[in-house]
Amino acid sequence: MKKDLHILGSCHIENDKIWVNGKTRYESSVQDESPIAFLKSAYKELGIKYAKFHKMDALCKLGFIASEFLMEGLGRPDLPTTKTGIHLCNSSSSLDTDMRHQESINDLEKYYPSPAVFVYTLPNIVIGEICIKNKIQGENAFFIFDVFNASEQVSLIRMLFEETDTECCLCGWVDLLKDEYEAFLYWIDVEPRNGKQGLIFNELNLEHLYKTKKFV
Amino acid sequence: MEAFANKLKVQIIQHLNLEDLEPDEVGLDDPLFGEGLGLDSIDALELIVFLEKEYGIKIENPEEGKQIFQSVNTIASFIQQHQNT
Numbered sequence: 001m002k003k004d005l006h007i008l009g010s011c012h013i014e015n016d017k018i019w020v021n022g023k024t025r026y027e028s029s030v031q032d033e034s035p036i037a038f039l040k041s042a043y044k045e046l047g048i049k050y051a052k053f054h055k056m057d058a059l060c061k062l063g064f065i066a067s068e069f070l071m072e073g074l075g076r077p078d079l080p081t082t083k084t085g086i087h088l089c090n091s092s093s094s095l096d097t098d099m100r101h102q103e104s105i106n107d108l109e110k111y112y113p114s115p116a117v118f119v120y121t122l123p124n125i126v127i128g129e130i131c132i133k134n135k136i137q138g139e140n141a142f143f144i145f146d147v148f149n150a151s152e153q154v155s156l157i158r159m160l161f162e163e164t165d166t167e168c169c170l171c172g173w174v175d176l177l178k179d180e181y182e183a184f185l186y187w188i189d190v191e192p193r194n195g196k197q198g199l200i201f202n203e204l205n206l207e208h209l210y211k212t213k214k215f216v
Numbered sequence: 217m218e219a220f221a222n223k224l225k226v227q228i229i230q231h232l233n234l235e236d237l238e239p240d241e242v243g244l245d246d247p248l249f250g251e252g253l254g255l256d257s258i259d260a261l262e263l264i265v266f267l268e269k270e271y272g273i274k275i276e277n278p279e280e281g282k283q284i285f286q287s288v289n290t291i292a293s294f295i296q297q298h299q300n301t
Contacts, residue, residue, distance in 0.1 A: 040236040051254025054234045061236075112265070115258045116233045 003161050003190050005201035011070040012213050013062065013183040018042060020073040022215030035181045039065050046072070055116070056129055057097045058181075063088065063126035063174040064133065066183035070170065071134070077193050083167040084136045086127045087157055089143040090175035094123045126174055139164050148173045148184065150207040157188060157201070168193070173210075184210055218244070221292040228288065231266045232259055244289045252287075260285060267291075273298050 012019040016028040016038050026045045028038050039061040043053055046068050056064060071077075097120040105113050119125070124142035131137065139160060145152060153171065160166050172185035186209065188201055199205045199215070209215060221244050229237050232255070242253060249255045255263075263285055267273045273295065275281050284294045 036236050051252065053254075054237045055232070055254060055256075055259070112269075114233065114262065116262050119258055 005158070005161060005188050005190060006192070006198040007201050007205065007209065008187045008189050008193055008196045008198035009070055009074045010186040010209055010213075010215055011066045011073065011183065013042075013066050013069075014181065018065075018069055019213045020069050022209075022213060025069060025073075035062065035176060035179060042069075050133065052129070052132070057094075057100075057117075057120035057125075059090075059094060059096060059123065059174065059176045060120060060126045060129045062176050062181055062183050063185075064129050066172070066174065066185045067130045067134070067170060070185045070187060074187055074193065074196070079134060079136065080138075080167050081135050082137045083165055084134075085139040085160055085164070085166040085169035086130060086136060087139075087141055087143075087153075087160060087169055087171045088124075088127055088174055089145050089148075089153070090123060090173055091144065091146055092175050092177040093144050094121050094125070096177050097121050130170065136170075138169075139166055148210055150203045150210060154201065154203045154206060161188075161190065167191075217292065217296070220296065221288050224292050224295070225288045227270065228263070228266070228291075232262055242288065244292075245287045248285055248287060255285075263291070267295070271295050271298070 009021050016033055017024065018026040026042055028041055035058050039058070042065045048068065053061065053064060097117065101113065101118045101121050104117060105111055123144070127140045127142055131140070143156070157169060157171055160169060168187065168189040170185060171188055172183070174183045175181065199209065222239065225242055225244065226239050229239060229242070246252050260281060264275050264281065267275060275284065284290055
């Protein structure tokens with residue numbers, strides 16, 4: 001049976017700025033901050049205490065911060081843990097940390113493959129970090145695409161809802177390489193949550209939301 | 217002792233790649249694992265390697281590690297005890 005899906009919330013992060021549900025939620029007062037510095041200031045803005053954040057690599061920090069602002073915008077709903085999915089994608093995979101790991105093992109005299117670094121040399125670790133924080137245990141997948149592709153997203157996420165017992169899903173794009181970063185997360189649900197009706201989940205609405213950051 | 221513990225704290229932050237943490241944000245008696253700094257078993261492994269590389273101290277018994285790695289101060293005491301023997 002085809003389920004009606006809705007986009008109930010969104011979070012964009014790029015150029016030292018965070019939008020939640022189409023509205024500016026946080027903007028750094030420092031221009032051209034490094035991604036790590038910006039994400040730390042965003043973490044402070046959230047007002048949460050989550051020590052694991054400081055251990056994460058930059059990609060995980062970006063995904064984590066975007067997911068936290070998204071959840072805040074949704075009113076931090078109680079989630080059906082085993083029926084909540086996560087579906088993420090990007091173009092740079094975990095290359096940012098892969099290169100750091102490579103640098104740490106290039107010098108044979110100081111050769112030391114640090115577990116604290118190489119544990120992040122997979123892009124889907126960002127999914128794990130979000131799952132741990134939110135106790136999510138449903139279906140998950142991480143895809144690599146050249147660019148954000150609304151058509152592919154709609155197709156894959158529809159399949160997820162139609163072929164599994166998924167009831168809601170955190171979806172989107174989390175990409176980071178050196179000083180370039182972009183996150184666009186959105187929340188898909190089969191029914192209104194916390195009184196939010198949201199947007200109909202289709203290619204047109206998703207593309208519009210991604211490009212304009214306007215939640216209308 | 218406090219000066220050494222503060223130097224050790226900076227080394228630990230660097231070694232564990234806690235790159236966005238400022239030393240002032242970590243108290244010398246703050247718990248390192250669990251709810252404190254949020255370190256886990258991978259970090260315990262890193263700390264064991266760190267002690268061996270930087271201070272030439274081997275921890276043979278993992279149970280011993282639980283006591284040693286409670287905080288920056290407990291690690292500092294352990295190192296100084298070993299350096300004095």
